[in-house]
Amino acid sequence: MREHTEGIRVRERQSDPESAEFDVDLVSDVRLIGRAVAYLSERCRAFAFEGSLVDLNLRVSVTEALANAILYGNREDPEKTVRMEARINPTAITVRVIDGGPGFDPDDVPDPTHEDRLESPRGRGVFLLRRLMDEVEYNEEGNVVRLVLRREEG
Amino acid sequence: MTFEATKENDVLVLDIDGQLIVGNRQKFKDKVLKELESGERKFLIDFANTGYIDSSGLGVLVSLSKKIREQGGELRLANLNEDLRTLFELTKLDTLFHIVDSRQEALDSF
Numbered sequence: 273m274r275e276h277t278e279g280i281r282v283r284e285r286q287s288d289p290e291s292a293e294f295d296v297d298l299v300s301d302v303r304l305i306g307r308a309v310a311y312l313s314e315r316c317r318a319f320a321f322e323g324s325l326v327d328l329n330l331r332v333s334v335t336e337a338l339a340n341a342i343l344y345g346n347r348e349d350p351e352k353t354v355r356m357e358a359r360i361n362p363t364a365i366t367v368r369v370i371d372g373g374p375g376f377d378p379d380d381v382p383d384p385t386h387e388d389r390l391e392s393p394r395g396r397g398v399f400l401l402r403r404l405m406d407e408v409e410y411n412e413e414g415n416v417v418r419l420v421l422r423r424e425e426g
Numbered sequence: 427m428t429f430e431a432t433k434e435n436d437v438l439v440l441d442i443d444g445q446l447i448v449g450n451r452q453k454f455k456d457k458v459l460k461e462l463e464s465g466e467r468k469f470l471i472d473f474a475n476t477g478y479i480d481s482s483g484l485g486v487l488v489s490l491s492k493k494i495r496e497q498g499g500e501l502r503l504a505n506l507n508e509d510l511r512t513l514f515e516l517t518k519l520d521t522l523f524h525i526v527d528s529r530q531e532a533l534d535s536f
Contacts, residue, residue, distance in 0.1 A: 303449040306427075327478060328509035331445075335480040339448040385518040391492060393485035396517055400481055403516050 279304045282311070291361040292319070297353045298338065300346040305338045312358055312367070319360050321423065329404040329421055330365060336397040337369040337417050345371025345415055364406075365421045375414030429454055431461065437468040437533055443475040446483035455486045459493065467499035470532045474505035479513060491523060500524070504532040 279299035286293040292315055298304045312334060313326050321330070338354060346352040349372075357368040384395045401408050407420035427444035438461055446454060458469065471487070479487075487503075494501045503525045506514065514520040526532045 305449050306445055306447060324509050324512070328512060331478045332480055332513065335447055335478075339480065339482065343448070390518060390522055391488060393489040394481075396481035396484055400513075400516065 280308055280311070291359065293357075293359045296356040296358065298342070298356070300342045300348050300350055300352050300354060302339060302342050302348070305335055305342070308338060308356065309334050312356070315358065316360055316365055319362060319365075321360075321365060321421075325421065325424065333401050333404045333419055333421070334367055334369075336401050337367070337419060340397055340417075341369050341371035341373070341415075344376060345373030347373065363423055367419045368416060369419075370416045373415050375411075377414060378408075378410045378417075427454075429457070431457065434470075434533055437470050437536055438466045439470045439472060439529070439533075441472045441475060445477045445479070446486070447478070447480040448482040451482050451486040455490060458490050462494060462497055462499065467494075467497065468536050469494055469499065469501045470504060470529070471501070472504050472529050472532075473507070473510055474529070476507075476510065479510060484513070484517060484519060488519065488522065500536060502526055502532040502535060504529050 279301055281297045283295045285295065296308055296311065298308055309331050313331055316326055316330060338356065341354040342348060346354060352372045355370045359366045378398055381395065381398045382389060384392065384399050389395060401419065405419045406422045407418070409418045410416065427442065427446060427450045429443065430441045432439050440458065442454070491501050501524065503523050505528065506525060514523070514525065526535055
């Protein structure tokens with residue numbers, strides 16, 4: 273498969289031993305998500321976030337947020353970009369994903385674990401975000417989601 | 427993500443190397459559907475080398491499971507690591523799939 277590094281741009285805001293802040297802009301192409309998530313994961317590992325916290329909670333959640341932004345926010349319009357703003361410090365990872373779409377109502381998502389919906393191929397993204405992150409907050413329009421993942425105590 | 431399909435007796439074994447996510451799930455789905463169309467009925471997906479799966483990847487597995495069943499076929503999932511198991515448990519998909527620990531156990535279970 274072709275590499276799509278050219279569709280991703282990173283802008284460093286701050287980087288020191290106490291914290292890292294950077295923006296990642298992606299062209300609205302779902303094939304870029306894996307690479308953007310891998311980049312974010314590496315930056316988090318530099319702050320000693322590791323194990324399931326990165327491999328499961330972070331990677332799956334950020335993939336969901338970026339996929340929602342590209343597919344439903346920007347409707348895969350190649351002229352539009354999705355921005356991921358990341359802030360990492362020793363205690364928490366905060367990620368904001370911003371798209372250029374009209375937004376959606378995150379409360380209007382039925383429970384995918386209900387037996388009637390268990391065989392549906394869709395509808396698990398927002399559910400997973402909420403189960404895997406410590407905080408999930410949408411803006412009023414529903415086109416910006418803020419995710420917080422804290423280091424486990426002890 | 428890359429995947430490899432090998433035949434072990436009458437079971438088609440699919441090894442997924444890397445992530446099964448929104449950006450590549452279609453390729454995987456197309457391959458399995460093609461094999462189903464050409465007559466394969468016993469499928470085993472081995473996740474030993476799989477990194478992570480997102481909701482789109484889970485959606486593809488759900489949809490394939492249904493299609494395989496409709497054709498009178500069977501699907502087994504094997505070698506899920508702890509994180510993948512958590513994902514299946516959170517979404518209650520562990521109740522929908524036939525999940526086994528090892529590849530051999532899966533092959534023996536058909």
